[in-house]
Amino acid sequence: MHTPTTIGLGTWKSELGKVREAVRFAIEECSYRHIDCAAIYQNEAEIGEAFLTVFNGDKVKREDVFVTSKLWNDNHKPSRVEVACKQTLKDLQLDYLDLYLMHWGMSFPQDFSSGTATSAIFGQASVRDTWEAMKELVKNCLVKNIGVANFTGPMLFDLLTYAKVRPLMNQIELHPYLQQTDLVAFCLTEQIGVTAYSPLGSPGNMTAKGLPSLLDDETIVSIAKELSKTPAQVLLRWAVERDTVPIPKSVNPKRIVENITIDAFRLAEEHKKKISSLDRNLRFVNPIGWWKLPYFG
Numbered sequence: 001m002h003t004p005t006t007i008g009l010g011t012w013k014s015e016l017g018k019v020r021e022a023v024r025f026a027i028e029e030c031s032y033r034h035i036d037c038a039a040i041y042q043n044e045a046e047i048g049e050a051f052l053t054v055f056n057g058d059k060v061k062r063e064d065v066f067v068t069s070k071l072w073n074d075n076h077k078p079s080r081v082e083v084a085c086k087q088t089l090k091d092l093q094l095d096y097l098d099l100y101l102m103h104w105g106m107s108f109p110q111d112f113s114s115g116t117a118t119s120a121i122f123g124q125a126s127v128r129d130t131w132e133a134m135k136e137l138v139k140n141c142l143v144k145n146i147g148v149a150n151f152t153g154p155m156l157f158d159l160l161t162y163a164k165v166r167p168l169m170n171q172i173e174l175h176p177y178l179q180q181t182d183l184v185a186f187c188l189t190e191q192i193g194v195t196a197y198s199p200l201g202s203p204g205n206m207t208a209k210g211l212p213s214l215l216d217d218e219t220i221v222s223i224a225k226e227l228s229k230t231p232a233q234v235l236l237r238w239a240v241e242r243d244t245v246p247i248p249k250s251v252n253p254k255r256i257v258e259n260i261t262i263d264a265f266r267l268a269e270e271h272k273k274k275i276s277s278l279d280r281n282l283r284f285v286n287p288i289g290w291w292k293l294p295y296f297g
């Protein structure tokens, strides 16, 4: 399996005590074939228990599921990259990952968990150094592909000047309030797949509190009513129809089913036009809020 084309189950903020069953249920009972993980989500060990159960069973084989994880910012130094990847593999109880992403294009000192000192990012590893080390993971068969997350156009332009192994995916925040149409088009033209995180507008994200709710947006709600679908299904259908791969997070069985049940309908041109007009360059996930770093300018 090379590029995931189907909806993935997101696991950012998937609670311990719930994520094991959510992942098992999604794979075994709802045909999810793409699971998105990350070391920083601090739930990979529990997800690993689900993988162990699933892949030891006879319903689904390891090679039928596309598993992604991500290298956290404090492990960018080349000497740390393989160590971090092996820890993720151990936690997930897997022999290989289908895709390993550089979670952000910035490097923190080891053990830097929070703080606001911009100086903390200086003197660490360059994206190039980290990428070269990630490339070795492919060579050593620990991962099948490497990619990036949260990369902007200029970051990709630079990466593509030296990347001997090209990024399979760029995972970025995407939803009708942050459509990033030019970046998506650039990635797709360059044959870099695009994963859409926070496709529902990040409703469970505390830092997004006080921002408008996409699931309650009147345009989305009215299209959903017209099609007899839920707002989440409209948002996910929209993501798929623009050739991106959404990874909605849920630990709720009803919503896990709802989010993957989007094949039996299409959005009309008129719906897409209305959704296009909702773009307002609104980010729910932004390092300026966490570390006071102007990552997106």
Ligand code: A2P
Residues within 6 Å of the ligand: 010, 197, 198, 199, 200, 201, 202, 203, 204, 205, 215, 230, 232, 233, 247, 248, 249, 250, 251, 252, 255, 256, 258, 259
């Ligand atoms: P829960 O895990 O309780 O289902 P995003 O992927 O955009 O960050 O959204 C994830 C958030 O949206 C989580 O809080 C999740 O909560 C909730 N969620 C997931 N699927 C749906 C859905 N179909 N309808 C409403 N909320 C949903």
